[in-house]
Each structure stands twice: as C-alpha cells, then as structure tokens.
Amino acid sequence: MKSSNIIKTIAQKLFPFITLFGIYLILNGHLSPGGGFQGGVVLGTAVILLFLSYGIEATEQKVKMRCLSILEEAIILFFIFLGILGISTGYFFLKNFLPLGRAGQILSAGFMPLLNLVIGIKVAAGIFGIFYILFKYRGEI
Amino acid sequence: MKKYISIPFLIIITIIIITSIGLEYGNPRNMEFVKYYLEQGLNDTGAMNLVAAVYLDYRVYDTLIETVILFMAVAGITFFLQRRK
Amino acid sequence: MNPIHFSILLFFIGLYGVINKNNLIKKIIGLTILNGSTVLFFISIGYRENGIAPILSEELSGELMPVMVNPVPQALMLTAIVIGVSVTALALALIVKIYEKYKTLNIQQLLKE
Numbered sequence: 090m091k092s093s094n095i096i097k098t099i100a101q102k103l104f105p106f107i108t109l110f111g112i113y114l115i116l117n118g119h120l121s122p123g124g125g126f127q128g129g130v131v132l133g134t135a136v137i138l139l140f141l142s143y144g145i146e147a148t149e150q151k152v153k154m155r156c157l158s159i160l161e162e163a164i165i166l167f168f169i170f171l172g173i174l175g176i177s178t179g180y181f182f183l184k185n186f187l188p189l190g191r192a193g194q195i196l197s198a199g200f201m202p203l204l205n206l207v208i209g210i211k212v213a214a215g216i217f218g219i220f221y222i223l224f225k226y227r228g229e230i
Numbered sequence: 231m232k233k234y235i236s237i238p239f240l241i242i243i244t245i246i247i248i249t250s251i252g253l254e255y256g257n258p259r260n261m262e263f264v265k266y267y268l269e270q271g272l273n274d275t276g277a278m279n280l281v282a283a284v285y286l287d288y289r290v291y292d293t294l295i296e297t298v299i300l301f302m303a304v305a306g307i308t309f310f311l312q313r314r315k
Numbered sequence: 316m317n318p319i320h321f322s323i324l325l326f327f328i329g330l331y332g333v334i335n336k337n338n339l340i341k342k343i344i345g346l347t348i349l350n351g352s353t354v355l356f357f358i359s360i361g362y363r364e365n366g367i368a369p370i371l372s373e374e375l376s377g378e379l380m381p382v383m384v385n386p387v388p389q390a391l392m393l394t395a396i397v398i399g400v401s402v403t404a405l406a407l408a409l410i411v412k413i414y415e416k417y418k419t420l421n422i423q424q425l426l427k428e
Contacts, residue, residue, distance in 0.1 A: 161301065183291065198283075219404050236331075240331055248324070260361065280369040285391075
C-alpha cells in the first residue's frame with residue numbers, strides 16, 4: 090500500500106499534538122467534561138493515524154502484538170487489584186481509599202485520576218487492537 | 231411480499247406510540263430523586279464533574295464489568311481471525 | 316417535535332433496516348442506528364428547562380446552585396456506547412469469515428445453503 094509524501098509528513102507532525110490532547114482529556118477527567126473513555130479513543134485514533142500512513146512493516150517494528158496483549162491483560166488485573174486494596178483498608182470492594190484533597194486540583198477526589206488513566210490505556214489498546222487484527226487478516230486494504 | 235406487510239405495520243406503530251407517549255420534555259417533576267447526587271456529590275467525592283462522580287464513585291462496579299466486556303470483544307476477534315500456518 | 320419523539324422515529328427506521336434489507340452489512344448499519352436512538356432517548360429524558368451541564372466550577376459554587384440537568388443517564392449511556400461498539404466489531408469479524416466461506420453476503424442465498 091503506497092501513500093504519498095504529504096500524508097506521511099503531516100501525520101508525523103500532528104502525532105504529538107493529538108497525543109497531548111488525549112492525555113489532557115484523561116487527566117482532567119474529574120474537573121471538566123472528558124474522562125477515561127473519551128481520552129482513550131483519542132489516543133487510539135492517534136496511533137491508527139500513524140499506522141495508516143506508514144504501512145504495516147514499519148509499524149510492526151515499533152508495536153509488537155505480544156506487548157499489546159500483555160499490556161491489556163496487566164491493566165485489567167491492576168484495576169481489580171485497586172479494588173482489593175479497598176477491602177484491605179477495612180471497607181467494601183472498590184472504596185475510595187486515597188484522601189480527598191481540595192476541590193479543583195488535579196490530585197484530588199481520591200483515586201479518580203488513577204482510575205481514569207487505567208480506563209484510558211485499556212480503551213486505547215482495545216481500539217488499536219481491533220483495527221490491527223482486522224487489518225492483518227487480509228494483508229491489504 | 232415481506233415489504234408489503236412490514237412497512238404499513240411499522241408506520242402504524244410509530245404513529246400510535248408517538249401520539250400516546252406520556253413523557254413531558256423538560257418537566258422538573260422528573261428530578262425528584264436526583265437531588266442527592268447534585269447536592270452531596272462534591273462533599274462525598276471531591277470531584278467537580280458530577281457525571282464522573284456518578285460513574286467513578288457511586289457506580290464504579292458497572293465500569294469494571296464494562297472494561298471486561300471490551301477485553302472480551304478483543305479476545306473474540308482474535309479467536310475468529312487467526313491464521314494457522 | 317421533542318427529542319423524545321425523534322428518538323422513537325429513529326428506532327423504527329433502524330428496525331426497518333434490520334428487517335427489510337437483504338445485505339448483511341446493511342443490517343449491521345441498522346443495528347448501529349438502533350443503538351444511537353436508545354442513547355438519545357435516555358439522555359433526553361433527564362432534561363430540565365433552562366438547565367446547564369452538571370459541571371461545577373469555581374465561579375458557580377459561591378452563589379445559589381443553578382438548575383442542572385440529570386447526570387445519572389449520561390453516566391449510564393457511556394457504558395451503553397462501548398457495548399454497542401463491541402457488538403459491531405464482533406459482528407464484522409463474523410461477516411469476514413462468512414464471506415470467505417460462502418462468497419456471498421445476500422441473506423436469501425445464504426438461507427438456501
């Protein structure tokens with residue numbers, strides 16, 4: 090699959106801005122509209138943009154399938170581990186055990202920023218994984 | 231044959247349901263039971279986004295199961311579309 | 316014409332697409348329209364007259380609390396959207412395997428085999 094030089098240059102120049110916007114949406118999920126799901130989809134779209142413009146051989150050297158599946162499984166186990174930490178402090182499963190801070194700062198509201206990060210990484214890996222598997226089966230577009 | 235029966239049937243059911251539904255758009259009586267979330271959300275969780283406070287503190291169990299559903303979708307697609315060499 | 320009436324109209328348009336079309340891909344598109352109409356119905360139930368979005372901010376918390384719309388259906392519909400995406404992705408993977416074996420996507424020809 091050939092793509093022109095214009096698409097390759099513009100995709101490479103736009104990639105850090107889209108990633109920055111996705112991380113901003115994930116981290117400010119408890120202060121303004123956004124959150125884990127929205128930021129995760131934006132991050133997944135940024136990786137798909139690079140993948141569509143450079144072909145499959147160059148992307149397979151950067152992102153391997155084994156790393157993606159291990160990351161996805163480890164993130165879900167980390168989510169369940171955060172819930173079991175809630176039991177160990179004496180309350181129920183998935184209780185907010187970190188201290189609530191002052192309203193309006195990023196490091197406030199217990200474990201909400203941490204949970205938003207977990208959900209964002211999971212959704213980005215899921216969206217990119219679905220696209221990668223659907224592409225690799227045919228071998229062409 | 232199938233389209234001569236189903237299209238008038240669907241149109242009649244649409245008109246019946248639209249003219250007889252009893253929900254009012256914008257009635258403040260729909261909000262009697264949500265006052266707790268609006269008033270105590272900031273004190274219980276410390277988050278300014280009330281939608282995030284609902285799906286990450288009051289109903290975080292549903293978010294956990296929904297993450298597992300997304301993982302199962304990727305696992306199902308990997309099972310169907312693998313090549314055995 | 317409320318959003319509630321419009322969501323019922325979209326529901327029956329999606330149902331028409333699932334029932335009457337013969338191609339499998341058009342049935343999947345009808346399923347996606349059904350998902351969208353359900354999400355629209357649930358969100359537009361919680362509207363309040365002259366209400367604003369349920370986000371507190373620093374200049375609002377001093378005075379009286381303004382009228383806010385219902386935040387609970389919005390939080391539940393986030394999950395519903397993700398489930399719709401999962402179902403669509405699995406259905407498309409099945410369609411790839413069906414086309415590889417039978418070489419057609421017409422449901423009348425598939426029922427004869």
